[in-house]
Amino acid sequence: MFDFLVSSLTVAGIYGLMALGLNLQAGYAGLLNFGHIAFAGLGAYATGIAIQAGYSPLLGAALGVALACTLGCCVARLGKQLGSDYWGIATLAIAEILRTVATNEGWLTGGAQGISAIPSLFDAWARPWSALGFLGLVLVALAAAALACSRVGNGRFGRALRLMREEPQLAACMGYDLKSLKTRAILAGAALTALAGSLYAHYMSFVGPDYMLASETFLLWTMLMIGGLGNTAGVLVGVLLVQAAYAAVPFAKDYFQLDSDVSGALRLGLIGLILLACLLWRSEGLVREKLRKIP
Structure with a gap:
């Protein structure tokens, strides 16, 4: 039970970093x-x-951040020619292209088998201290990222992003460079998410094409929509709630003696039910975004 709790918290912390990166964008x-x-x-x-x-x-983490920022720059340039809806579809296509490349270029990525035997950062420590050390590292990174995102959101840059989101023409009239704002938001989110991906590779001791499935992106969107978009505290609440739903399913499987297919459907149904309830009764998320009002 202790190992399961540590594992669940570690995965939740890593997904929390990814969700914070998506929330910036x-x-x-x-x-x-x-x-x-x-x-x-x-x-x-x-x-x-x-x-x-x-x-x-x-060096691997730094290289990952650099590659993610490079991809972020390319994605941001697409936004100059495409509307928001088409840009969203283009980002989905880019992710699928990268997953296909990772699946087929076995000489570099290991192909469908992926890359295994990635050492944990605390292999030299005895159990359970190795797992606790990694959990501590993830929680420190998550706390630092949450604090930084909160300060950014409440600062001048965050207010400019919100103005661009709500009234882009007004933001342009006030002298804001919308292309620069979008690019910086994408780069910040990309760097934070790449760091989370690096930690996930160390934790799982493996990386494969399944890491880039579209369902993973939509899981992050679900966390944001449940917790509340544009709100650091809301993002963390959404991550914890979804991870709690994931963690509760194995207990329900053992208690009701369900098979794997039913338990997988139960997990998706439970998360879908939580999301539907939030959309019906609290469409802004469990923790609403606080906007400054002009008196």
């Missing part, structure tokens, strides 16, 4: 990024490839 800037998980995949693959080549985990 979707919550504050209003960008429909449906391929957000590609940034995490780049971070995970960069870590796996770097360690496989004999380099340090820090």
Whole structure:
């Protein structure tokens, strides 16, 4: 039970970092990024490839962040020619292209088998201290990211992003460079999500094409919609609630003696029910975004 709790909290912390990265783009800037998980995949693959080549985990994480930011710049340039809806579809297509490349380029990514034997950052420690050490690292990174996102959201940059989201023409009239605002929001979210992907690769000791499935992006969107877009506290609440639903299903499976297919459907149904309830009775999320009102 103790190991299960530590594992659940660690995964929740990593997904919390990814969700905070998506919130910078979707919550504050209003960008429909449906391929957000590609940034995490780049971070995970960069870590796996770097360690496989004999380099340090820090270099792998830095390379992942650099690749994610490069992809973020390319994605931001697409936004200059496409409307928001079409841009969202384009981001989904880009993520699927990267997943296909990762599946087929076995010489670099290990193909469908992925890259395994990625060491944890605390392998030298005895159990359970290795798991607790990794959990501590994830929680420290999550706390630092949450604090930074909260300060950004409440600062001048966050207010500019919200103005661009609500009234883009007014923001342009006030002298804001909308292209620059979008690009910086995408880059910040990409860097944070790539770091989470690197941590996930270390935690799972593996990285494969399944890390970049579109369903992972929509899971992050579900966390944001349940907790509340544009709100750091809401994002964390959504992550904890969804992860709690995931963690509760194995207990229900054992108690009711369900098979794997039914338990998988139960997990999706439970999360869908929570999302539907929030959309019907609290469409802004469990923790509403607080906007400054002009007296």
